[in-house]
Amino acid sequence: MAPKGFTLLEMIFVVMVITIVGTMTFINVADQREAERWELTRARLVLLRNAMVGDEGAIDNSGQRTNFGFHGDIGRLPASLQELVTNVNALPAFSHTTTANVVRGWRGPYLTEMTTQSWDYDKDAWGVALTYNQTKEPPEVASGGSDKTLSGTVTAGYGRDIVVKFPHEHTSGTVSGFVLDGAKELSSQAVRLRYPVAGVL
Numbered sequence: 001m002a003p004k005g006f007t008l009l010e011m012i013f014v015v016m017v018i019t020i021v022g023t024m025t026f027i028n029v030a031d032q033r034e035a036e037r038w039e040l041t042r043a044r045l046v047l048l049r050n051a052m053v054g055d056e057g058a059i060d061n062s063g064q065r066t067n068f069g070f071h072g073d074i075g076r077l078p079a080s081l082q083e084l085v086t087n088v089n090a091l092p093a094f095s096h097t098t099t100a101n102v103v104r105g106w107r108g109p110y111l112t113e114m115t116t117q118s119w120d121y122d123k124d125a126w127g128v129a130l131t132y133n134q135t136k137e138p139p140e141v142a143s144g145g146s147d148k149t150l151s152g153t154v155t156a157g158y159g160r161d162i163v164v165k166f167p168h169e170h171t172s173g174t175v176s177g178f179v180l181d182g183a184k185e186l187s188s189q190a191v192r193l194r195y196p197v198a199g200v201l
Contacts, residue, residue, distance in 0.1 A: 034146050037125035038162065041143045044124065045164040048141050051084050051110035052077055053166055070110050073103065077134045077166070081122045081141075084110040124162070139166040 006014075054069035070078050074091060078084055087106045094107035111121050122130055124143035131150055132141045140163050144150045147159035 038145060041124040041126075041145075042162050042164075044119075044121075045130070045141055045143065045162060047111065048081065048084070048121070048130075049164045049166060070106075070108070073105060073107055075104075077139055079134070081130065081132050084108060085121060140164060 050067070050069060052069050053071045054065070054067040056065065058065060058067035060066050070084055073094065079089065082088055085108065087108060091106040092104070094103070094105035096103045120127075124130055126143075126146060126148055128144065128148045130141055130143055133139060142150055142161055142163040145159045145162055146157070149159075150161055
């Protein structure tokens with residue numbers, strides 16, 4: 001008796017199973033890749049926000065915040081993302097005024113984490129330019145996600161927009177308190193606050 005071979009129907013069935021398993025594996029790998037790109041872009045946007053307005057979690061041993069970013073040094077948000085990497089507008093160099101105990105001036109680059117990892121600070125993980133709008137209320141930096149289009153609407157999946165906003169509490173503050181002369185509280189005293197505007201007091 002001659003050995004029995006595969007029938008055409010059995011061969012078609014095997015090819016179909018291999019195709020289905022291969023397609024499912026490809027879809028799973030592609031979906032995982034999109035998830036990684038989405039999370040990487042979101043992390044990059046947070047780094048950009050920290051470079052612009054400082055890292056609120058950077059606290060020294062005495063409990064004082066130590067990182068105020070570009071805005072804290074210059075007194076405004078950057079005009080472009082490039083201003084975080086190079087001093088394109090010839091802002092004053094960083095200095096410390098001991099009489100007023102104020103630090104001011106450009107002390108960049110502010111994106112050391114990004115520039116040392118050799119990726120474009122102004123692009124998302126898909127290689128598309130980020131959108132930075134400092135005039136919007138509140139200011140924001142955004143990516144269109146995997147569909148590479150800013151839709152302005154909430155969509156599902158990795159095509160949804162990735163947006164990091166800069167609320168007012170990141171770019172302004174309230175000062176309150178009282179003036180003491182020794183242990184005695186003084187009433188009706190004027191206090192002058194100094195802060196940098198375009199890097200100058």
